[in-house]
Each structure stands twice: as structure tokens, then as C-alpha cells.
Amino acid sequence: MSKKVLSGILRPAARVKGGVPVAHKKNTAELPVERMPAPESVVIPMLQHIGAHCVPRVKRGDKVAVGQLIADSDKYVSAPIHATISGTVNKIGETVLPHGVIVPSILIESDGEMRLFEGLEPPKVNNKEDFIQAVRQSGLVGLGGAGFPTHVKLNIPADKEVDTLVINVAECEPFITVDYRESMENSWDILSGVYTIKEFLGLKNVIIAVEDNKPDALAELKKIADAQSNLDGGVKVMALKSRYPQGAEKMLVLAATGRKVPPGKLPADIGCLVMNVATVAFIARYLKSGKPLVSRSLTVDGSAVANPKNVRVALGTNIGDIFDFCGGFKVEPYKIITGGPMMGLAIIGTDLPVIKQNNALLALDQKAYKFKKERDCIRCGRCVTACPMGLMPALIARYAEADEAHKLEHTGVTVCMECGSCAYDCPSAIPLVQHMRLAKSKLAAYKAKQ
Amino acid sequence: MVLDKKLTVSASPHVRSSVTTTGIMLDVIIAMIPALIAAVVFFGPRVLGLTAVTVITAVLSEYVSRKAMKRHGTLGDLSAVVTGMLLAFNLPATMPFWMAAIGSVVAIVVVKQFFGGIGMNYVNPALIGRIVLFVSFPTAMTNWVAAGAWHKGGVDTITTATPMAQLKEVFTGGNFDKIGEIVEPGLGEMLMGKHGASLGEVCAIALIIGGLYLLIRGVISPIIPLTYVGSVALIMLVAGRGNLQFVAYQVLGGGLLLGAIFMATDYTTSPVNPKGKVIFAIGCGVLTSVIRLYGNIPEGVSFAIIIMNILVPHIENITTPKPFGTPKEEKAAKEGDK
Known part of the structure; x- marks a missing residue:
């Protein structure tokens, strides 16, 4: 990175230990987001976030328009769902989500018009409560991949004092470039979103944190931070070291502020709020237009894809259709992943809809998929060095396999975020993430029994 | 597009490093x-x-x-x-x-x-x-042959004392000023390998080259070799009353370099965490020195490493890292428990 770009850009406040140097493979970085034509039909699952399912508010035969509320929940941790194309509700069926959960879904047949719902208008926002209510109405969830309802995150409990907003533009997963594109194409939306949140939540500092493998994004976002409205100098841009998993919430907070989130706590407990850059930009657009979350950008890439692209698609679009839009497969795919290759979910077929938290679709062929033979653990300690959470994955795996749940209590396995660094660098190709999940469930069962 | 066969699924991550x-x-x-x-x-x-x-x-x-x-x-x-x-x-x-x-x-x-x-x-x-x-x-x-003797006759014909036995003589006699006379090979010969020793120990330079290769390839961490050799050197400096020649012989002679670079760094039988590695290597260094100076046998590297190998599970227990973000007081309290 050139010296010129670096001037005025913060260096990380603390060193993040562990992690692995994954290949970046940002092949689609310079491809502007292309809008995919509206599909003939969409399937909209009732769970596109962390929290409670939504319940359909429409029935078969109803006419719906883009942005119209079609499902909601009366539970607090949930986000309403809107029609993403205009047309007719054809069926209320069921969909198996990538993580194996079966949820009801609404199938809408397009009328080809993409008519906007008439009742849409910019929300009237005068105070914090209005703002959070508006965010809820928009159906927004964290667009970085986790899918946590944004209104819940913004509604910080009164006993917690949050002073710093960290905007996540780390994008440390290989292949994915949508956050980079958002920074390059919609930087003024980001600016507007950042100030809105800062103002309504009364935050002192904003740190826009970008991995240093994206110098252009750093420069563009710096331009925003230097804009007139930043008179108090509260918005700063930081260049993070490019190392996986720099974008994980706890790692990001440490690098941005030097604060460590204790086990079992949230960033809010140490005064931080972390938001993905696309989520912030969406808030700005929603406040201006009143158009809820009905589409999103995603990176389509991988060795099996003919024309890798960044595309903007209507939520509920069939994944197979998206691959077709990207020229189909040039070789037979071996694995298809929703999300990044480090933490994404492998799916068994392409007949699935895109949901709110999907930020990438990757198709890898067998040759590109490095196959290592699984062997016995040699205690080399690479998993321990790689673990950003300070755990000993091989030891945890051994306890889990040997069914020694009582020993798991003191291993700290519950703080594991399943980033996959341990398994990535394991010379014996032991599926450590799977073992961590096994260990967590065995520990939970053991604790429940006590 | 609908694929006609089901794809492979597995737990993440879906990419892996090339190390095997x-x-x-x-x-x-x-x-x-x-x-x-x-x-x-x-x-x-x-x-x-x-x-x-x-x-x-x-x-x-x-x-x-x-x-x-x-x-x-x-x-x-x-x-x-x-x-x-x-x-x-x-x-x-x-x-x-x-x-x-x-x-x-x-x-x-x-x-x-x-x-x-x-x-x-x-x-x-x-x-x-x-x-x-x-x-x-x-x-x-202990049937040592002088290095290079095979040119002159069969390997079975000439036996020689190792520098380690001679070094012990120096120490027990306290003749540090006569070290050059008692120990046959010169320091240069020790470095290059012209002395009686077992196969792998003979050439210090070759062992160091091998060690550097392992470091560069990321196979071993420098903690164990450096701490091990360093602690032996320090003890020998004291035991040898500041005689640097004595220290150099102790470092280059016997199985120390072979042990420190290739044996004590064995993944399976050494601690995983950096703190544990330091404790392990200091233990190896102390035991090696004690056996070399006071033991019945002239060389102590093998026994030192074996004894420390057995202690590894205990070293691991006291050096287990605390999960990310564990508050300082809690850390201190937990360590106090032990």
C-alpha cells in the first residue's frame, strides 16, 4: 500500500493473535455489482435471520407488490419479511434451509411488472425510538452473514454504555467482494448511515475498519471521513492487517479499540457496536426511500463458475438461476457453498432460494478443492497457534471423541466461533470445526443433566 | 439450472492449507x-x-x-x-x-x-x-571410532574417547586452563565433525543447517532449540568458572545439537504452548548439564529429554492458555487454584 493512502488512516489499536493467512482470491473485486433481472418466481423462507420464525400474513391467491409486508412475528428477536417481486402468492410451502432447518416459505409467481407497493414512504424519524422502529419495519438483518436482526442490535440496553461504532469492512473471507463493492459504489450511503446511527444512538467514535488488501476502499472511505460533516473528527478509517479471521466481531473490536470482549459477553458490554458496511448503507437508503430489504448483493465465484460476478438479486431467487446468470458451470461443481469458504455452508443442490444473510455463492470443482487424507493428530500445535480465541482445538476434539464432557468445561470451548482456522491449518486434515460443534453439544447436554 | 446429482457437503472450512x-x-x-x-x-x-x-x-x-x-x-x-x-x-x-x-x-x-x-x-x-x-x-x-579413521584402516580397528569423556575429566579435575591439552579435537574440528561421536552428532554445522531449514519451513519453532542450548551454555559458563572454551565444547560436543534440534522438538513429546516449550527446554538443559557434570555417564541428552518427555502432560496442564478475553482477575484466581 502506498504511503499516500496511509496518511491519516489509523493503525490497529492492538495486535490480533492467531488466525491463518488464507489466499484472498478476490477475483471479482473490480466487477461492479450487476442487477440480475427479476426472476419469474421467488421462494421466500420464513426464517432469514437469527431468532424467531415469521408467520405468513398473506394467503394463496393474494396479489402482492414489491416491498409489501408478507410475514412478521410478534417475537422481539425477529425481522419482518417483504415481497421481493410483484405478482401472486402461489403456494405456502416448505423449504429446507442450508443448515438443515425446515421452515414454511411463500412462493410468489411474478406478474413481470416489479410494481412497488403503494404504501411505501420514507419513515418519519425524530428520535432513537422512531429510528429503531423504522429499522425493524425495514426487515433489516446483519448483511455480513450472521443475519442478526439489526433493530435488536441497535436497541442497546440502558445499563450498557456504548461509545464506539465499528463498521466492518474487513471482508476477510476469500472470494467475497460485495463489501468492497459497497464501499466503492455507495460510499455516500455509508456516510449517511454512519452519521444517522452515530446521532440517534449518541455515539462518540466511529471506526471504519478495512483490511489493508483493499487500498482503494481505504482511500474512498477516507474521503468520506474527511467530509465536511465530520467536524468533530469522530469518524475515522483504520487499515487492518489482512489476516483471517480479522472480520470476526471479537477480533475486529480488539483491533479497532484495543478492548477484549470477555467470554460469554457481547461487544456492547465493552462499549462497542459492530455493524457490517452494507447494513449501514442500507439504513441510509431505507430512510430516504422507505423501500424495505427486498434484494441484496452477492459475490458469485469459484473455480467451477464460468463468469464470476457480483450480482444484486431479489431475495428468494433460485440459486441455480443465479449461477445461470453467471454463465453456468464451466466444469462440474464438486461443492457449492453459501457464504465464504471458511465459514459458509455447503449445500447439496442449487434448488434453494437466496436469503437475507447470503453474501456469496461459491462453486468449487474437485481439482480446486484441495483434498487431504485424514490422519492421526501428531500434536504439532498448529491448531493452537491458529486459534484466535486462545483454545486448544486438538485437545477439545480428543475430549469430545472420548465422551469426556466433564473435562470440556474448562477448555473454554463455548467461546469457539467456528472460524475454521484450526481445521484450515491441520496437517492431518482433522475436521476440527465439526469436533468443536460436537464438543459444544456434548458439554451442553452434560450441563443440562447436572 | 438443476444439477442431476447431489453435491458433496461437509463441515466448514471448505479450503485448507497445503501443509500435510x-x-x-x-x-x-x-x-x-x-x-x-x-x-x-x-x-x-x-x-x-x-x-x-x-x-x-x-x-x-x-x-x-x-x-x-x-x-x-x-x-x-x-x-x-x-x-x-x-x-x-x-x-x-x-x-x-x-x-x-x-x-x-x-x-x-x-x-x-x-x-x-x-x-x-x-x-x-x-x-x-x-x-x-x-x-x-x-x-x-561406546565403541567410538575417530572421525576419518576409516580411510586408514577398518572402522573396527581404532577406538577413541569422545570429547565428552575428556570434558568430564576437565571438570572433575578443575583443570579448565589445560582444556586445550586434555580435550583432543580443537574447537574447529568439533564444529566440522572431526571427533569421535555417534553418526548424527558428529558435524555441528550440518545439524545447524538442518535446524535452519526446519525453521524456515515452519516445521519447528525456535523456542526449544534456543532455550535448551542456551540454558546448557549458561550452566556450563558457571560450572566452567567463566571458561568460554569449556562452554563451546559443551555446546558443540555430544548429542546436544542433535537433541535440541531434532529430538526435543518432536511434536508428540514436547509441549504445544510457547510457555510450556520454554519450561520443557530449560528442564532439558538443566538435566543435561547435571548428568554431564555429575553423572556416571559422560552424556546426558537422551536421559534429559526422556525425563522431560514424561513431564510434558504436567507442563501442559500448568501452561494451558486462557480463552480470549478472560479477565485478568479471573486468570489470576484460576492460576491460584493450581
């Missing part, structure tokens, strides 16, 4: 090649025969014992080859082949496979192989 167990073992083998070449130069072609015997016996033992125990084959990881080579490195060039073969069988079958194979043995197999041979055949195991 076989690759790591191969790197260790490559790192041992300079020392092997040095041994051939100084002790003659019999060295190759001896190494071949230990390696082939080790590989066969591994194959047969895995078969007999009805477990999956593990020859592909190359760890048996490494053990065989390391054992050969610990023998004098004159060692009868059949005795060397017994060492390999003990190392692989008793020490490694009886405890579950690679990653499960709690002591270094090659070192136990060496110690068993040392106890069983003390004469053959």
Missing part, C-alpha cells in the same frame, strides 16, 4: 540429510548401511504391528522413516547391524505402537531405542 503430515515428515528427513552426508564423509560408507538397517526395520515394524493390531496403515506419513533415521543418528558407526535392528523394533513396536501409534507415544521412540541399546550392549554403544 507427510510433508512435515519429509521436511524433517530433508533436514537430516546434511548430517547424514557428514557422517558418511567422516565414518565411511558403513553409515549408509547402518541407516538403511534402522530405517527398513522401523518401517517393517510399523507395517507389521499395524497389521497385527488390525489398524489402518500409517506408512504413508513417513514418521517411521524419521524414527529410523534418528535412531541411526544416535549410534556409533561401528554398531553391529543386528543390534541396530533391535533398537528400531523397540522404538516402533514398544514405544510407539503399543501406545497407539503416531501422536500417542509419550516418550521419543528413537531415544528409548538408543537407551535400550545402551543398557543392553554398553560396549558396542
Whole structure:
């Protein structure tokens, strides 16, 4: 990175230990987001976030328009769902989500018009409560991949004092470039979103944190931070070291502020709020237009894809259709992943809809998929060095396999975020993430029994 | 597009680094090649025969014992080859082949496979192989030949004292000023390998080259070799009343470099965490020094490493890292419990 770009850009406040140097493979970085034509039909699952399912508010035969509320929940941790194309509700069926959960879904047949719902208008926002209510109405969830309802995150409990907003533009997963594109194409939306949140939540500092493998994004976002409205100098841009998993919430907070989130706590407990850059930009657009979350950008890439692209698609679009839009497969795919290759979910077929938290679709062929033979653990300690959470994955795996749940209590396995660094660098190709999940469930069962 | 067959699914991550167990073992083998070449130069072609015997016996033992125990084959990881080579490195060039073969069988079958194979043995197999041979055949195991003697006559004809025995004389007699007379090889010869020693120990330079290769390839961390050698040097500095020559002989002589670079760094039998590695290596250094200075035998590297190997689980218990973000007070409280 050139010296010129670096001037005025913060260096990380603390060193993040562990992690692995994954290949970046940002092949689609310079491809502007292309809008995919509206599909003939969409399937909209009732769970596109962390929290409670939504319940359909429409029935078969109803006419719906883009942005119209079609499902909601009366539970607090949930986000309403809107029609993403205009047309007719054809069926209320069921969909198996990538993580194996079966949820009801609404199938809408397009009328080809993409008519906007008439009742849409910019929300009237005068105070914090209005703002959070508006965010809820928009159906927004964290667009970085986790899918946590944004209104819940913004509604910080009164006993917690949050002073710093960290905007996540780390994008440390290989292949994915949508956050980079958002920074390059919609930087003024980001600016507007950042100030809105800062103002309504009364935050002192904003740190826009970008991995240093994206110098252009750093420069563009710096331009925003230097804009007139930043008179108090509260918005700063930081260049993070490019190392996986720099974008994980706890790692990001440490690098941005030097604060460590204790086990079992949230960033809010140490005064931080972390938001993905696309989520912030969406808030700005929603406040201006009143158009809820009905589409999103995603990176389509991988060795099996003919024309890798960044595309903007209507939520509920069939994944197979998206691959077709990207020229189909040039070789037979071996694995298809929703999300990044480090933490994404492998799916068994392409007949699935895109949901709110999907930020990438990757198709890898067998040759590109490095196959290592699984062997016995040699205690080399690479998993321990790689673990950003300070755990000993091989030891945890051994306890889990040997069914020694009582020993798991003191291993700290519950703080594991399943980033996959341990398994990535394991010379014996032991599926450590799977073992961590096994260990967590065995520990939970053991604790429940006590 | 609808695919006609179902895709492969598995837990994340879906990409992996290129490091493999076989690759790591191969790197260790490559790192041992300079020392092997040095041994051939100084002790003659019999060295190759001896190494071949230990390696082939080790590989066969591994194959047969895995078969007999009805477990999956593990020859592909190359760890048996490494053990065989390391054992050969610990023998004098004159060692009868059949005795060397017994060492390999003990190392692989008793020490490694009886405890579950690679990653499960709690002591270094090659070192136990060496110690068993040392106890069983003390004469053959101390039949040192002078380096380069094979040019002049058969290797069996000339025996010599090792510098280690001579160094002990210096220490017990307190004749540090006469060290140059009592210890036969000069320091330059010690560095290059012109002295009586076992195969792998002979050439310090070759061992250091191998160690650097392992460091560059990321196979070993520098903590154990540096701490081990450093603590021996420090103790010898005190014991030798500041005589630097004495320190240099202690560092270059015997099995210290071989042990510190290739044996004490064995993944399976050394601690995983950096703090543990330091404790382990200091322990190795102290024990090696004590045995060298006060023991019945002139060399203590093997016993020192073996003893520390046995202590590894305890070292691990007191050096387990605390999960990310554990508050300082809690950390202190937990450590207080122990």
C-alpha cells in the first residue's frame, strides 16, 4: 500500500493473535455489482435471520407488490419479511434451509411488472425510538452473514454504555467482494448511515475498519471521513492487517479499540457496536426511500463458475438461476457453498432460494478443492497457534471423541466461533470445526443433566 | 439450472492449507540429510548401511504391528522413516547391524505402537531405542571410532574417547586452563565433525543447517532449540568458572545439537504452548548439564529429554492458555487454584 493512502488512516489499536493467512482470491473485486433481472418466481423462507420464525400474513391467491409486508412475528428477536417481486402468492410451502432447518416459505409467481407497493414512504424519524422502529419495519438483518436482526442490535440496553461504532469492512473471507463493492459504489450511503446511527444512538467514535488488501476502499472511505460533516473528527478509517479471521466481531473490536470482549459477553458490554458496511448503507437508503430489504448483493465465484460476478438479486431467487446468470458451470461443481469458504455452508443442490444473510455463492470443482487424507493428530500445535480465541482445538476434539464432557468445561470451548482456522491449518486434515460443534453439544447436554 | 446429482457437503472450512503430515515428515528427513552426508564423509560408507538397517526395520515394524493390531496403515506419513533415521543418528558407526535392528523394533513396536501409534507415544521412540541399546550392549554403544579413521584402516580397528569423556575429566579435575591439552579435537574440528561421536552428532554445522531449514519451513519453532542450548551454555559458563572454551565444547560436543534440534522438538513429546516449550527446554538443559557434570555417564541428552518427555502432560496442564478475553482477575484466581 502506498504511503499516500496511509496518511491519516489509523493503525490497529492492538495486535490480533492467531488466525491463518488464507489466499484472498478476490477475483471479482473490480466487477461492479450487476442487477440480475427479476426472476419469474421467488421462494421466500420464513426464517432469514437469527431468532424467531415469521408467520405468513398473506394467503394463496393474494396479489402482492414489491416491498409489501408478507410475514412478521410478534417475537422481539425477529425481522419482518417483504415481497421481493410483484405478482401472486402461489403456494405456502416448505423449504429446507442450508443448515438443515425446515421452515414454511411463500412462493410468489411474478406478474413481470416489479410494481412497488403503494404504501411505501420514507419513515418519519425524530428520535432513537422512531429510528429503531423504522429499522425493524425495514426487515433489516446483519448483511455480513450472521443475519442478526439489526433493530435488536441497535436497541442497546440502558445499563450498557456504548461509545464506539465499528463498521466492518474487513471482508476477510476469500472470494467475497460485495463489501468492497459497497464501499466503492455507495460510499455516500455509508456516510449517511454512519452519521444517522452515530446521532440517534449518541455515539462518540466511529471506526471504519478495512483490511489493508483493499487500498482503494481505504482511500474512498477516507474521503468520506474527511467530509465536511465530520467536524468533530469522530469518524475515522483504520487499515487492518489482512489476516483471517480479522472480520470476526471479537477480533475486529480488539483491533479497532484495543478492548477484549470477555467470554460469554457481547461487544456492547465493552462499549462497542459492530455493524457490517452494507447494513449501514442500507439504513441510509431505507430512510430516504422507505423501500424495505427486498434484494441484496452477492459475490458469485469459484473455480467451477464460468463468469464470476457480483450480482444484486431479489431475495428468494433460485440459486441455480443465479449461477445461470453467471454463465453456468464451466466444469462440474464438486461443492457449492453459501457464504465464504471458511465459514459458509455447503449445500447439496442449487434448488434453494437466496436469503437475507447470503453474501456469496461459491462453486468449487474437485481439482480446486484441495483434498487431504485424514490422519492421526501428531500434536504439532498448529491448531493452537491458529486459534484466535486462545483454545486448544486438538485437545477439545480428543475430549469430545472420548465422551469426556466433564473435562470440556474448562477448555473454554463455548467461546469457539467456528472460524475454521484450526481445521484450515491441520496437517492431518482433522475436521476440527465439526469436533468443536460436537464438543459444544456434548458439554451442553452434560450441563443440562447436572 | 438443476444439477442431476447431489453435491458433496461437509463441515466448514471448505479450503485448507497445503501443509500435510507427510510433508512435515519429509521436511524433517530433508533436514537430516546434511548430517547424514557428514557422517558418511567422516565414518565411511558403513553409515549408509547402518541407516538403511534402522530405517527398513522401523518401517517393517510399523507395517507389521499395524497389521497385527488390525489398524489402518500409517506408512504413508513417513514418521517411521524419521524414527529410523534418528535412531541411526544416535549410534556409533561401528554398531553391529543386528543390534541396530533391535533398537528400531523397540522404538516402533514398544514405544510407539503399543501406545497407539503416531501422536500417542509419550516418550521419543528413537531415544528409548538408543537407551535400550545402551543398557543392553554398553560396549558396542561406546565403541567410538575417530572421525576419518576409516580411510586408514577398518572402522573396527581404532577406538577413541569422545570429547565428552575428556570434558568430564576437565571438570572433575578443575583443570579448565589445560582444556586445550586434555580435550583432543580443537574447537574447529568439533564444529566440522572431526571427533569421535555417534553418526548424527558428529558435524555441528550440518545439524545447524538442518535446524535452519526446519525453521524456515515452519516445521519447528525456535523456542526449544534456543532455550535448551542456551540454558546448557549458561550452566556450563558457571560450572566452567567463566571458561568460554569449556562452554563451546559443551555446546558443540555430544548429542546436544542433535537433541535440541531434532529430538526435543518432536511434536508428540514436547509441549504445544510457547510457555510450556520454554519450561520443557530449560528442564532439558538443566538435566543435561547435571548428568554431564555429575553423572556416571559422560552424556546426558537422551536421559534429559526422556525425563522431560514424561513431564510434558504436567507442563501442559500448568501452561494451558486462557480463552480470549478472560479477565485478568479471573486468570489470576484460576492460576491460584493450581
